[in-house]
Amino acid sequence: MSTLFYNGRFFQSGSKGENHGFAECVLADGAGTITHVGSPSDPQIAEAEAAGVTKHDMKGHVVLPGFIDGHMHLLMMGQSLQKCDLDRCSNLEDIRRAIKEFAARNPSAKRILCKGWMHSMTDGQALASMIDDLDPRPIFIDSKDLHSTWCNTAALAEMGVQDMPNPEGGEIHRDVNGKASGLLSEAAVVTLVWAHLATAASMEERLSAIKGAVEAYNAVGYTGLIEMAMDENAWEALQILRQRETPPIRFAVHWLITPSKTEAENLAQVDRAIELNRQFSADTDPDCRPL
Known part of the structure; x- marks a missing residue:
């Protein structure tokens, strides 16, 4: 009817x-x-x-x-909805208080994930020592522009960055003795922090985050999303979700090509994107396809 x-x-x-x-x-x-x-x-x-x-x-x-978000990150969006929001903090004292209260409310969380930090809140400093005493669990603090992540010592240790060279296009900030001091920036965020947190999250955690993102977008009128940095971890979770149910939203994705040291490694990533584009085309799967 x-x-x-x-x-x-x-x-x-x-x-x-x-x-x-x-x-x-x-x-x-x-x-x-x-x-x-x-x-x-x-x-x-x-x-x-x-x-x-x-x-x-x-x-x-x-x-x-229906609205379409032309630049978003699906898994990260879902995860961010569950993070400690530092957006209303003005200084280090506010940040420390917010993190400590969030940690107390979430005793079973394996990590303390935060968002909304700006360098100006901490006078341009982002040292692990400034937050190490708040909680023994790894603490990851996203900058508002997502180009930097501020970590405590437990988070640095969990990622194993102390003896790691800077990734192509990124920096692991260090003190005068060469020790990782707490800040990772640019490509180090994408290739180290994001990759680590994506793999550290269980499949059910990833599925929950993606569902949460879709529900949040639907609630305010979105019917289409364009993911700007899709990787294997988020793609696997998205396909499992689509096998379980039909999300009430359409996805178009740009495959993430992370900077690599060799041309062969870069081309292998391009080949993967081409493969997925052929497999999930506008004709075969218009509701979820790599561009």
Whole structure:
């Protein structure tokens, strides 16, 4: 049976953004495909009503097309919803208090994950020693722009970075004695921190994070997402989720090519992206495909 949404202000626009306007009603078929947009006096509406329709009174509300986030990180978004938010902190004292309270509320968490830190909050400093006494568990603090991660000593040890060289395009910041001091930046965040946390998370934790991200986007009107740095860990979890259920959102993904020291390693990553693009194409899997 068709469905008629009426008494609303349904935004519509041309394919190039021209001819903005509002329709009064929308008619959809039994599969949920919109078949007509217009006025209650249109003959298509009269025909549908004669055949029998389910009606929904929109009570004058504005109805918009689904939004698409053109630059996001699916797994990280889901994980960030579960992190300690430092956004309202102003200084080191505020940050320490927030982390300590979060840690006390989450005694079973294996790691303390935080977000929203800005270098200006700590006068440009990000030393492990500034947070080591807060909790014995590894602490990972994302900068607001996601280009830096501030870690305590336990987090540095868990990643094993003390004797590790800087990755291509990134830096493990060190003190005058060459010891990792607590800050990782740029490609070191992507190739070391993100990769470590992605693999350290269990499959169920990854699935929970992705579901949480999808639910958060759906709640505010998003119907499409473009992932800008998809990797094997997040891709595996996403495919398992899609086997279990049909997420109410579409995914397009850009495959992450991490900087490597050899051309062969870089090309192998490109080949993987090409392989997935062929396997999950617009024709074979339009709801989830690498671009």
